[in-house]
Amino acid sequence: MIENFEKRILCIGAGYVGGPTMAVIAQKCPQYKVTVVDINPDRIARWNSEKLPIYEPGLDDVVREARGRNLFFSTDIEEGIRESDIIFVSVNTPTKTFGAGAGMAADLQYWEKTARQIRECSGSPKIIVEKSTLPVKTAQAMKRILLASDKKNHFEVLSNPEFLAEGTAVQDLEKPDRVLIGSDETVSGLKARNDLVEVYANWVDRDRILTTNIWSSELSKLVSNAFLAQKISSINAISALCEKTDADVSEVARAVGMDDRLGPRFLNASVGFGGSCFKKDILNLVYLCRYYGLFEVADYWESVVRINDYQKNRFVFNMLACMFNTLATKKICLFGFAFKADTGDTRESPAIFISRKLVEEKAELIITDPEALENAKTDLQDIEGAVRYELDPYAAAEGSDAIAIMTEWKLYSDLDYERIYQSMVKPAFIFDGRNILDHRRLFDIGFNVYPIGKPPLTHFDDQPEICQE
Numbered sequence: 001m002i003e004n005f006e007k008r009i010l011c012i013g014a015g016y017v018g019g020p021t022m023a024v025i026a027q028k029c030p031q032y033k034v035t036v037v038d039i040n041p042d043r044i045a046r047w048n049s050e051k052l053p054i055y056e057p058g059l060d061d062v063v064r065e066a067r068g069r070n071l072f073f074s075t076d077i078e079e080g081i082r083e084s085d086i087i088f089v090s091v092n093t094p095t096k097t098f099g100a101g102a103g104m105a106a107d108l109q110y111w112e113k114t115a116r117q118i119r120e121c122s123g124s125p126k127i128i129v130e131k132s133t134l135p136v137k138t139a140q141a142m143k144r145i146l147l148a149s150d151k152k153n154h155f156e157v158l159s160n161p162e163f164l165a166e167g168t169a170v171q172d173l174e175k176p177d178r179v180l181i182g183s184d185e186t187v188s189g190l191k192a193r194n195d196l197v198e199v200y201a202n203w204v205d206r207d208r209i210l211t212t213n214i215w216s217s218e219l220s221k222l223v224s225n226a227f228l229a230q231k232i233s234s235i236n237a238i239s240a241l242c243e244k245t246d247a248d249v250s251e252v253a254r255a256v257g258m259d260d261r262l263g264p265r266f267l268n269a270s271v272g273f274g275g276s277c278f279k280k281d282i283l284n285l286v287y288l289c290r291y292y293g294l295f296e297v298a299d300y301w302e303s304v305v306r307i308n309d310y311q312k313n314r315f316v317f318n319m320l321a322c323m324f325n326t327l328a329t330k331k332i333c334l335f336g337f338a339f340k341a342d343t344g345d346t347r348e349s350p351a352i353f354i355s356r357k358l359v360e361e362k363a364e365l366i367i368t369d370p371e372a373l374e375n376a377k378t379d380l381q382d383i384e385g386a387v388r389y390e391l392d393p394y395a396a397a398e399g400s401d402a403i404a405i406m407t408e409w410k411l412y413s414d415l416d417y418e419r420i421y422q423s424m425v426k427p428a429f430i431f432d433g434r435n436i437l438d439h440r441r442l443f444d445i446g447f448n449v450y451p452i453g454k455p456p457l458t459h460f461d462d463q464p465e466i467c468q469e
Contacts (some may be wrong), residue, residue, distance in 0.1 A: 005033040010084035014038035017162045018090035023062045024173040026071035028203040037077045047073040055344040055371045058170035081121040090131040104287035115145040125154040127192045139214045156192035158183050159214045161221035167342030179209045182217025222285045229278040231266040233307035239269035239453025249453025269453040271433030272311040272350040274339030316357040328362035331400040336407025337369040337376040344371035351406040359386045368396035402429035408436050421445050
């Protein structure tokens with residue numbers, strides 16, 4: 001066990017970003033002591049247990065290797081601040097629900113409290129690293145808070161935004177497309193930036209470590225997520241046109257994605273995007289644009305969110321129309337609730353919106369998901385009497401009128417759908433909100449199949465016949 005560590009790194013915030021990021025830094029840099037602190041004792045207890053608080057492929061092995069050697073989880077935030085050289089701030093910055101900017105601007109109250117706590121507990125110079133997604137110019141506000149003290153400690157504030165995709169976070173950390181570090185372009189700012197570069201250079205090629213001024217770094221995170229969400233909303237908008245024209249959105253996406261200028265990623269039409277970042281970051285960008293008087297730019301980016309909302313609404317309206325214009329007393333089974341596969345995260349999941357809409361239509365809802373059922377129960381606790389939760393997808397589908405694929409879990413592609421069909425009410429419907437199933441095979445079994453952005457396959461005479469090749 002290393003006793004004399006070269007650096008002491010602290011992360012304030014043990015969530016989806018802080019926990020995995022620090023675990024990988026600790027694994028790759030055994031010469032550093034890495035401590036993760038959080039005000040939530042239950043969360044810290046789970047990080048110290050065999051059942052981690054988040055599900056992420058590969059994370060258990062990384063934590064198990066480093067925990068107790070040079071990776072530690074604690075609730076003692078003040079002690080962590082006192083002994084650290086570098087502090088990553090990875091606290092929650094949700095969208096404001098009150099006051100000026102409600103529904104768009106970032107809520108920075110937890111961030112500001114953390115900045116003040118760092119100032120009060122520090123007895124030596126620190127490098128402060130913004131890991132949370134923050135509005136442009138936030139680093140300036142943090143520096144003003146940190147320097148408003150008689151202690152006269154020197155603080156350098158860096159921006160180091162995360163670019164993790166849930167489900168591949170460990171892989172993204174181990175082999176990142178890029179590591180972005182922004183700093184003040186002063187002598188002390190550049191020195192602090194180089195200190196953080198040296199941390200990542202333990203396992204990341206230096207040509208993948210991008211350095212910028214601090215404002216470019218803060219804005220790049222928002223813009224990156226906005227561009228990705230824009231791509232999803234674009235293909236989802238086209239999926240609606242495909243359904244009207246009998247085009248196949250998968251074929252369109254394949255043709256478009258083969259253009260080197262565009263690429264194939266984020267061109268899978270679906271029921272809509274979710275997660276903690278896309279909507280929040282776009283609305284933050286919209287708010288910033290309006291704050292600076294760029295109203296046309298704000299309207300452009302806000303349309304990306306509007307298309308996503310439209311896609312979710314369209315999915316429910318399609319279910320209603322196809323099931324004889326009533327869902328009352330019908331049993332609808334949702335396959336998946338997490339916003340994407342390989343995570344238990346349900347933040348902004350399309351399944352939340354769709355569940356509520358189906359319950360409004362008086363449907364009886366059954367939800368199954370291999371990792372997200374506990375989160376689903378929390379998200380839908382106000383309508384708990386109208387929802388049943390079932391881990392086994394076969395038990396969930398039994399007696400249902402329709403199945404709606406909400407999450408692209410691989411297990412849903414591998415199920416015995418002949419068995420499922422026999423257990424369902426007839427006519428049986430499948431609405432594939434992720435286009436992951438073999439639609440022709442489901443049709444041959446007997447299902448009426450409604451994909452996203454493709455002609456439906458139905459056994460009704462008034463539906464157009466699909467060419468069989």
